[in-house]
Amino acid sequence: MYPILEARFLAPDIKLFRIEAPRVARKHKAGQFVIVRLYDRGERIPLTIARSDPDEGTITLVVQGIGKTTKLMNRLEAGDAILDVVGPLGNASHVQMYGTVVVIGGGVGTAIAFPTAKAMKEAGNTVLSIVGGRSRAFVILEDEVRAVSDETFVTTDDGSYGEKGFVTAQLQKLLDEGRKVDLVLAIGPVLMMRAVAEITRPRGIRTIVSLNSIMVDGTGMCGGCRVITSGKAKFACVDGPEFDAHEVDFDVLALRIAAYREAERLSLAQFERDPERDVAAVRAQTRGAPAKDAAAASGGRAAR
Amino acid sequence: MSAAKPSANPLKPKERMAIPRQEMPQRDHDERAKTFEEVNLGYTTELTKQEALRCLECPKPKCVDGCPVGVDVCAFIELINQGDFLGAAAKMREANVLPAVTGRVCPQEDACEGACVLSPKHAPVAVGHLERFIADFERRENKIGLPPVAPPTGKKVAIVGSGPAGLACAGDLIQKGHAVTVFEALHEAGGVLIYGIPAFRLPRDIVRGEVENLRRMGVEFEPNVVVGKTVTIDELFAEGFGAVFVATGAGLPTFLGVPGEHLNGVYSANEWLTRSNLMQARRFPEYDEPTFDVRGKDVAVVGGGNTALDGIRTALRLGARKAYLIYRRSEKEMPARIEEVRHAREEGIEFHMLTNPVAFLGDEKGNLVAARCVRMTLGEPDASGRRRPVTVPGSEFEIPLSVAIIAAGTSANPLVQSTTPDLKTREWGYIVADPVTLKTSKRGVFAGGDIVTGGATVILAMGAGRKAAKAIDEYLSTGVWESAE
Numbered sequence: 001m002y003p004i005l006e007a008r009f010l011a012p013d014i015k016l017f018r019i020e021a022p023r024v025a026r027k028h029k030a031g032q033f034v035i036v037r038l039y040d041r042g043e044r045i046p047l048t049i050a051r052s053d054p055d056e057g058t059i060t061l062v063v064q065g066i067g068k069t070t071k072l073m074n075r076l077e078a079g080d081a082i083l084d085v086v087g088p089l090g091n092a093s094h095v096q097m098y099g100t101v102v103v104i105g106g107g108v109g110t111a112i113a114f115p116t117a118k119a120m121k122e123a124g125n126t127v128l129s130i131v132g133g134r135s136r137a138f139v140i141l142e143d144e145v146r147a148v149s150d151e152t153f154v155t156t157d158d159g160s161y162g163e164k165g166f167v168t169a170q171l172q173k174l175l176d177e178g179r180k181v182d183l184v185l186a187i188g189p190v191l192m193m194r195a196v197a198e199i200t201r202p203r204g205i206r207t208i209v210s211l212n213s214i215m216v217d218g219t220g221m222c223g224g225c226r227v228i229t230s231g232k233a234k235f236a237c238v239d240g241p242e243f244d245a246h247e248v249d250f251d252v253l254a255l256r257i258a259a260y261r262e263a264e265r266l267s268l269a270q271f272e273r274d275p276e277r278d279v280a281a282v283r284a285q286t287r288g289a290p291a292k293d294a295a296a297a298s299g300g301r302a303a304r
Numbered sequence: 305m306s307a308a309k310p311s312a313n314p315l316k317p318k319e320r321m322a323i324p325r326q327e328m329p330q331r332d333h334d335e336r337a338k339t340f341e342e343v344n345l346g347y348t349t350e351l352t353k354q355e356a357l358r359c360l361e362c363p364k365p366k367c368v369d370g371c372p373v374g375v376d377v378c379a380f381i382e383l384i385n386q387g388d389f390l391g392a393a394a395k396m397r398e399a400n401v402l403p404a405v406t407g408r409v410c411p412q413e414d415a416c417e418g419a420c421v422l423s424p425k426h427a428p429v430a431v432g433h434l435e436r437f438i439a440d441f442e443r444r445e446n447k448i449g450l451p452p453v454a455p456p457t458g459k460k461v462a463i464v465g466s467g468p469a470g471l472a473c474a475g476d477l478i479q480k481g482h483a484v485t486v487f488e489a490l491h492e493a494g495g496v497l498i499y500g501i502p503a504f505r506l507p508r509d510i511v512r513g514e515v516e517n518l519r520r521m522g523v524e525f526e527p528n529v530v531v532g533k534t535v536t537i538d539e540l541f542a543e544g545f546g547a548v549f550v551a552t553g554a555g556l557p558t559f560l561g562v563p564g565e566h567l568n569g570v571y572s573a574n575e576w577l578t579r580s581n582l583m584q585a586r587r588f589p590e591y592d593e594p595t596f597d598v599r600g601k602d603v604a605v606v607g608g609g610n611t612a613l614d615g616i617r618t619a620l621r622l623g624a625r626k627a628y629l630i631y632r633r634s635e636k637e638m639p640a641r642i643e644e645v646r647h648a649r650e651e652g653i654e655f656h657m658l659t660n661p662v663a664f665l666g667d668e669k670g671n672l673v674a675a676r677c678v679r680m681t682l683g684e685p686d687a688s689g690r691r692r693p694v695t696v697p698g699s700e701f702e703i704p705l706s707v708a709i710i711a712a713g714t715s716a717n718p719l720v721q722s723t724t725p726d727l728k729t730r731e732w733g734y735i736v737a738d739p740v741t742l743k744t745s746k747r748g749v750f751a752g753g754d755i756v757t758g759g760a761t762v763i764l765a766m767g768a769g770r771k772a773a774k775a776i777d778e779y780l781s782t783g784v785w786e787s788a789e
Contacts, residue, residue, distance in 0.1 A: 023534045037491055043583065043593035044491075068592060084491040086528040216583065216593070219489050219530055220717055221499075221555040222575035228566055233559060238719070252566050255670030259568040263594035270589050 001286055002085040005058060007078045010140040011133070013065040014108055015074045016050070022057030024049070024087045030115035031093030031210065031242055034059065035218040037084040038073055039282040045069050046215045046237075048112040049088060050141075059085075062111030062140070068267040075279050081286035089218045090241045093208075095119040099182035100126040102174065103149070104167050104196060106188025107133055110141050112210060113187040118148040120185075126150050128179075130170045132188075136161035168195045181205050186245065190254045197245035207245035211236045213256060228252045312385035315357055325427035326355040333650040337620050340503045340586065343647055344408070347430075347437040356384040359429050362421055367431060370419030372767030373472070375399045377416055377431055384434060393442040394449035396435060401475030401518065402468065402497075402766065404443060404510045407436025409501060409610075410763045411641045443513060450521055454481035459780045462487060462545040464531040464720060467495020468762045469551035469753030471514070472769030473776070474523045480777045484522070485545070487529040490582065495553060497762070499582040500574070502614050504621065505644075508581075532719030537727070537749060547748050547776045550727075550735060551769065554754035555717035559710055560606065564664030569596055569672030573607070573615045573711035580618050596707050599623035604675060604703060606630045606661055607711030608638035609759075613648050615709040620651055627653050628703065632660040632680050632693040658682070660693065662700070664708060674702045714759050724749075734758060741775040742768060747785050750776055 006018035024034060033048040051060035065071040076082070093116040101120045105113035110131050121127045129149040133139040135158045146152045153170045154162030163170060167188070175181065184207040186196040193209040200207040213225035213236040220238040227236050228249035234240065271278060313320070329345040330336075336343050347355065359381045367377040375396060383392035396403045412418070412432040420428030442448050459482045463470045466488040474484045492498050494511045519525065529535060537548055557572030559565050576595070579585040583593035603624040605616035608631040620627040629648065631638060634657050638645060649655070658680040665674045679699035682691035716733035728736040728745035735744055735751040742750045752768030754760055779785065 023529065027534060041584075041591045043591075084528050086489065086491070086530060087534065089530065089533055216575060216578050217490060217499075219533075219555070219719060221557070222578050223557045223559065223572040224575045226559075226566060233566065252670070256566065256568060258670075259596075260594045263588065263597070267589045267592060267594065 001081045001083065003081045004076055004078055007076060007080075009074075010062065010111075011138045013074065014138070014140055015063050015065070016111075017061045017063065017073075017076075018058050019061065019082065019085060020057055021059050021085045021087075024085060025052040025057050025059050026054045028052035028054075028059060028088040029092030030095065030119040032088035032090050033218070033241060034061070034085050034087030035089060035215065036061075036073070036082055038069065038076075039083050039278070039285050041278075041281065042072075042083070043069055044084075044216055044218070046089070046212070046218055048210065048241075050111040050114055059087075062108055064108040067264050068271040071268070072271065072275070072278050072282070075275060076282065080283060083282070083286055086218065090237055091239075093119060093185075093242055095123050097124045098206075100128065100180055101183045101185065102128045102130065102171060102181050104130045104171060104184065104186040104188070104192075105132070105145070106167055106186075106192040107138060108140070109186075109188030109192075110139075110145065113185060114141055114144055114148070116185055117145060121148045121150075125183075128174065128181075129153070130155065130167045132156070132167035132170075133161075134158065166195070167192060168199060171196060172199055175199065175203060175205075183208065184245075185209075190250055190257065193245060193248075194250040197248070197250070201246050208242050209245040209248060210241045211243060211248070211253060212241070213253065214259060227256070311361055312382060312387075313357055313359070313361065317360055320358050320360060321422070321426055323354060323358050325358065325430055326351045326433070328430070328433050330647075333647075333652075336504065337651045340621055342507055343504050344436075346440055347433050349437075352384060352434060352437045353387075355430050355434060356381050358422070360421060366419035366421060367416040367429070370415045370417075371399075372415060372763045373400050373770055375416070375435075380438065381429070381434065384438065389438050389441045390445065390447055390449055393438045394451070396438060397449060397451055399770075400766065401472055402514045403435055404439035405468070405497060405506060405514060406763055406766070407432055407439050408506050408510070411761055413642055415763060448517055450517060451479050453479055453521055456483065457481040457780065459483065459547075460485070460545045461776055461780070462540045462548045463551060464537075464548060465489075465495055465551040465553055465753075465755075466493035466515070466525065467551060467553050467753065467765060468497065469553075469765035469769040469772075470495065470549065471518060472766035473549050473551065473752070473773045474518055474769075475521070476770055476773030477776060478518070478521045478523050480773070482777070482780065483524075485524045485526055487531050487535075488525060488527045489530040491527050492582065493525045493527065499578045500611065500614070502577065502581055502618050504617065505614065530719060532721075532723045537720065537724045537746070541748065546780050547750065549742075549769075549772050549776060550720055550744070550749060550751040550755060551753045551765070551772075552717050552720055552755045553765075554714040554759045556715045557710070558713045558715055560661060560712055562661060562663050564666055564672070565710070566670075567664050567666040567672040568670050569666075569705070569707045570664055571596075571707065571709050573605070573611045573709050574714070576615050576709045577611070577618065580622070586618075586622055595622075598707055600625050601706035602626040602628070602704055603707040603709070604628040604630050604656075604705050605709040605711055607713070608633065608640060609711060609713075610640045610644055612709075612711035613640050613644045613653075615711050616653055617648055617651060619707065619709065620653065624707075628656055629653055630656045630659050630661060630675070630677065630703075632658065633690060634658055634682060637690045656703070658693065660695070661708070665702070672705055672708060674704045675708055676700060676702050714754075716755055716758075720755075732758070740771065742772040743775060743785070748779070
């Protein structure tokens with residue numbers, strides 16, 4: 001059982017959760033994710049950890065309500081709990097002194113990119129952040145990103161805030177201005193990551209993307225998250241989630257992410273007919289039960 | 305039990321041999337191909353008593369030697385003959401903490417029954433069916449004879465992985481009075497028994513019941529902990545554990561490495577089975593995890609082991625129109641249990657023997673539409689002793705398919721090894737462990753089951769768990785790590 005200590009919307013359909021998960025918090029490094037299962041009928045979905053506080057024993061997740069599980073999760077509040085949280089999974093971002101690093105977060109991708117931007121800054125890099133959203137309301141964590149960036153650029157598709165246009169246009173502009181960039185990290189929708197890769201490829205700028213494949217266990221057991229890089233199959237959960245953008249086959253990624261689209265639609269439609277039923281099911285299973293991670297909480301948190 | 309000892313079996317050897325092996329009652333195959341209810345229905349009391357009478361009570365019973373966990377088969381059959389089913393169950397549990405599981409999934413033909421003196425002239429005593437009956441009997445009676453637990457020793461043992469090796473080890477160590485915590489990466493304990501083996505062979509309630517029995521004996525289970533990620537082995541020692549048993553299994557699926565394996569509809573057997581079993585995708589959309597909808601579609605599994613049969617029989621139950629098993633050798637070389645092969649045939653699985661996929665073909669949406677295969681022939685024996693399959697030139701043909709399940713074996717999951725640099729591994733990442741003590745290169749760390757041997761059976765993993773428990777108990781009480789040469 002993993003209690004939710006804080007839950008608040010950052011944007012329409014994008015919600016931040018601070019969750020008690022001491023073992024995960026203690027080990028988390030930027031770039032890693034958890035798998036959550038909300039209740040006993042739930043699916044397992046990967047969510048990248050936006051922040052962790054080992055002393056408090058918490059992790060922060062930022063969730064965009066797209067399918068059934070994320071929309072159900074976004075109905076949960078502080079005081080609720082999640083049945084299963086496992087992690088931290090995947091490899092940490094490769095953080096070192098590169099020089100100038102451009103960090104690009106599209107939509108909820110900003111939350112995922114944030115810990116890596118912070119780590120890059122702490123490693124001595126000059127960090128240029130590009131944060132994008134559909135409109136002003138969808139630009140999230142701008143203050144947090146500004147705090148760890150040397151320069152921050154904001155774009156919105158509709159021009160309601162910052163520069164009008166996509167994050168890619170802003171990247172293009174920086175490069176056209178002759179900025180020397182040593183590494184680009186792009187996290188967001190497949191189309192955005194692919195577009196970034198195509199901008200940096202001819203310039204030979206090393207580019208990293210974090211891939212959001214469909215996963216079940218997240219430990220290398222199922223192979224459902226396999227992606228093709230340089231013609232070879234890799235598992236996003238144990239070989240990634242970060243990969244060299246210039247080696248990724250984005251066509252295969254886009255097709256595999258769409259594998260269950262019909263089922264996802266069906267599941268969402270059924271959920272939306274009576275969302276409170278599933279919210280009630282989560283609460284019935286998670287309220288008042290003792291913490292599963294209790295042993296870890298008492299055993300290893302002398303710092304508190 | 306020697307024939308000279310008093311026996312509750314009144315029959316003379318000739319009379320015993322005249323009794324035919326009692327058939328396991330089965331669900332009708334037309335019915336069962338549509339349901340995840342168990343195929344085997346279990347012996348009745350009458351069938352059990354009749355079958356037990358067939359045992360010749362050899363003075364030197366080979367069946368006991370044939371059992372990887374050393375179940376005292378003679379003693380429990382004698383207790384059945386005395387009509388003491390609960391006593392028989394307790395006798396069984398001394399050596400085997402998961403009798404309801406092994407009674408269902410053990411390859412008895414390679415173990416106790418394979419060693420029975422009645423065979424090959426007569427059918428061997430159906431030890432597995434008897435075992436299942438007594439385990440189910442005590443569960444039905446709700447009078448499970450849990451073995452006594454010794455006073456606490458104050459020592460803590462961490463077991464990594466809650467599959468058959470981990471559970472068997474936990475069962476033995478808790479009886480010795482040690483505090484045992486089992487760490488599981490998934491959200492539910494049981495390992496392959498929960499995520500892999502389908503309910504029609506091993507109902508989930510059976511596994512949950514056995515896990516609950518261990519919990520009642522004092523074993524603690526901590527799910528959602530990926531040792532190697534959530535916590536390292538060294539951190540477990542720092543948390544106060546005196547010994548660690550690594551039983552993480554051979555979890556990584558092997559793909560064929562042929563073109564088109566990335567297509568939607570191509571699954572590893574692990575993923576296919578995990579979705580259906582652990583995640584209950586077969587109940588989608590009541591349960592949230594989806595799986596490919598195979599109703600009215602054609603499905604094939606590639607492989608010849610129990611996992612392959614589990615995968616394709618699952619597809620059949622999910623409504624597949626055609627269900628094929630594609631295997632590159634002949635039926636004789638199939639490593640699956642004989643009973644599973646028979647069940648699969650009865651249910652209408654079509655076998656394509658001596659056939660091997662060389663590519664998977666897809667449509668513009670990235671969905672699988674066919675497997676391109678070649679015919680094989682058997683050449684000289686290879687390292688496994690089985691005749692090596694060789695491609696027949698010019699034999700390419702296509703099988704239209706919507707789903708292909710790859711059950712071509714598994715390899716070692718590297719998560720523990722990669723964060724434990726002083727843990728010695730051999731080729732393919734398997735952990736090196738002493739064959740008797742299961743000690744690894746790292747003090748206090750033992751390893752057993754598939755993570756040491758590569759993919760094997762439930763009972764062999766349980767045997768490893770028992771060996772480890774014995775060695776861990778010795779280590780904890782003596783503090784001596786180096787084994788006497």
